[in-house]
Amino acid sequence: MSRQNEQQKNTSNSAKSYKKQRTVAGKPAEAGRSKSARLVALDILVKVEETGAYSNLQLNRSLQQQELSRQDAALVTELVYGTISRKLTLDYWLSQLVAKGLAKLQPWVHQLLRLSLYQIIWLDRIPAHAAVNEAVNIAKKKGHQGIAGMVNGVLRNVLRRQNELLIERIVLSDEAETLSVRYSFPRWLVERWLNEYGSEKTEQLLAASNTAPHSSIRVNTMKTSVDAVIELLQAEGISASPSPLAAAGVIVDKAGHLAAHAGFAAGKWSMQDESSMLVAEVLQPQPGMSILDACAAPGGKSMHIGELMKGKGRLLSNDLHEHKRKLIAEQAQRLGLSHIETTSGDAIELARTLAPGSFDAVLLDAPCSGFGVIRRKPEIKWTKSSEDVTAIAELQGKLLEAMSGLVKPGGVLLYSTCTIAREENEQQIASFLAKHPEYTLDRNWPPAVLSRLKQLNIIDEQFDGQLQLLPDDNKSDGFYIARLLKR
Numbered sequence: 001m002s003r004q005n006e007q008q009k010n011t012s013n014s015a016k017s018y019k020k021q022r023t024v025a026g027k028p029a030e031a032g033r034s035k036s037a038r039l040v041a042l043d044i045l046v047k048v049e050e051t052g053a054y055s056n057l058q059l060n061r062s063l064q065q066q067e068l069s070r071q072d073a074a075l076v077t078e079l080v081y082g083t084i085s086r087k088l089t090l091d092y093w094l095s096q097l098v099a100k101g102l103a104k105l106q107p108w109v110h111q112l113l114r115l116s117l118y119q120i121i122w123l124d125r126i127p128a129h130a131a132v133n134e135a136v137n138i139a140k141k142k143g144h145q146g147i148a149g150m151v152n153g154v155l156r157n158v159l160r161r162q163n164e165l166l167i168e169r170i171v172l173s174d175e176a177e178t179l180s181v182r183y184s185f186p187r188w189l190v191e192r193w194l195n196e197y198g199s200e201k202t203e204q205l206l207a208a209s210n211t212a213p214h215s216s217i218r219v220n221t222m223k224t225s226v227d228a229v230i231e232l233l234q235a236e237g238i239s240a241s242p243s244p245l246a247a248a249g250v251i252v253d254k255a256g257h258l259a260a261h262a263g264f265a266a267g268k269w270s271m272q273d274e275s276s277m278l279v280a281e282v283l284q285p286q287p288g289m290s291i292l293d294a295c296a297a298p299g300g301k302s303m304h305i306g307e308l309m310k311g312k313g314r315l316l317s318n319d320l321h322e323h324k325r326k327l328i329a330e331q332a333q334r335l336g337l338s339h340i341e342t343t344s345g346d347a348i349e350l351a352r353t354l355a356p357g358s359f360d361a362v363l364l365d366a367p368c369s370g371f372g373v374i375r376r377k378p379e380i381k382w383t384k385s386s387e388d389v390t391a392i393a394e395l396q397g398k399l400l401e402a403m404s405g406l407v408k409p410g411g412v413l414l415y416s417t418c419t420i421a422r423e424e425n426e427q428q429i430a431s432f433l434a435k436h437p438e439y440t441l442d443r444n445w446p447p448a449v450l451s452r453l454k455q456l457n458i459i460d461e462q463f464d465g466q467l468q469l470l471p472d473d474n475k476s477d478g479f480y481i482a483r484l485l486k487r
């Protein structure tokens with residue numbers, strides 16, 4: 001049994017499943033080929049840490065510039081997300097191994113050590129000695145002999161002490177501190193989840209948030225069908241299967257960049273997580289309806305709503321930022337949805353300019369803390385604070401208030417977020433309902449959606465019209481949806 005397997009054999013939900021799911025290419029990486037992948041990953045990590053750039057944006061930019069093979073691109077992605085995600089645990093161990101302390105390291109040397117340690121501990125398809133040799137070569141190239149010697153010394157020490165570097169061995173002053181360092185999450189967030197979800201669920205949430213997300217696409221049913229897209233992708237050797245959660249969803253594996261595929265350009269599909277696809281399904285748009293999507297960019301849910309409206313009726317897609325409005329318009333054009341009208345501005349201001357009761361349905365896919373998508377954007381852990389949650393919840397409350405008047409009697413106000421913070425979800429809706437007796441939570445979701453959710457054991461008979469998907473529910477994003485009906 002490998003050292004990694006020994007480390008993880010007692011923790012079904014921890015690094016072992018993380019490592020397994022992060023094995024992207026399915027083949028052992030060849031040391032020569034992956035060398036440039038490590039350098040690219042290192043540059044991205046340094047930029048993300050120094051400039052606060054979003055990892056997914058920086059990653060996309062670098063991958064486009066570097067023209068890496070599909071396998072190398074997958075390895076870079078894995079190294080960047082894994083290293084950012086695990087940095088607290090990595091630093092906990094490195095601080096015991098770097099004699100002069102981490103604060104004195106040059107930023108790139110610190111990132112190189114994190115990256116290499118991450119590979120040794122969590123990527124067993126890369127032989128540990130290859131990870132050390134690569135790190136020493138990079139250190140020689142980017143620095144000097146002294147730095148290369150130090151990197152070599154630290155990582156050789158890691159190899160000698162591998163059996164001690166087990167997350168189960170991390171036991172600190174209290175439960176929150178232990179979980180924080182084991183799963184590499186800020187203490188305040190662990191405390192919040194312990195309060196909201198209890199010990200067992202918190203540990204599951206922490207472990208799930210450290211796993212790689214699976215990829216899915218949403219089929220544009222105006223142009224093609226789920227079966228046809230699955231057939232098309234399978235013919236190209238891509239593993240594709242229907243989503244168990246969303247009607248238009250297809251789960252893909254080892255697919256490369258499907259937004260660069262001709263089928264994407266032709267408007268046959270869009271990139272979207274399955275949880276997000278539920279929103280439009282639950283909204284139940286019909287051709288000819290009048291619908292407002294108040295916070296619409298980059299436009300995923302607007303496009304899905306537009307597809308379900310079959311391009312007929314009025315769909316007003318608004319976002320705060322003008323540059324984001326253009327993203328929405330581009331997607332509408334690609335998908336052939338000419339009925340989508342785009343605007344930009346604060347939705348609260350927009351509401352003042354629109355006639356009260358003028359929409360059959362309003363979607364408020366609100367800005368949020370994003371704790372449901374940490375595995376896609378791991379730096380969320382490090383950039384958000386408890387105060388941010390309070391501030392964003394306040395904004396959500398104001399947005400809900402502004403949207404409430406725009407819905408016709410008998411119409412629907414659908415509120416959603418990609419977070420699992422109760423303050424932004426159940427508590428937000430409870431306080432809205434307390435102020436708005438004209439609204440009720442609507443349990444009458446489309447039967448097909450309810451039956452899928454029941455089959456996946458996500459809801460039971462207690463379902464009350466609001467859904468909190470957790471990141472460990474279906475390996476999809478953590479997401480909240482409430483369907484509110486106006487009397």
Ligand SMILES: C[S@@+](CC[C@H](N)C(=O)[O-])C[C@H]1O[C@@H](n2cnc3c(N)ncnc32)[C@H](O)[C@@H]1O
Nearest residue numbers: 295296297298299300301319320346347365367
């Ligand atoms: C969760 S994202 C929306 C994602 C989008 N619905 C989709 O499916 O692609 C929230 C969006 O709200 C926008 N936003 C933030 N504050 C806003 C405001 N006051 N008015 C309108 N949009 C706002 C942000 O620019 C961001 O694009």
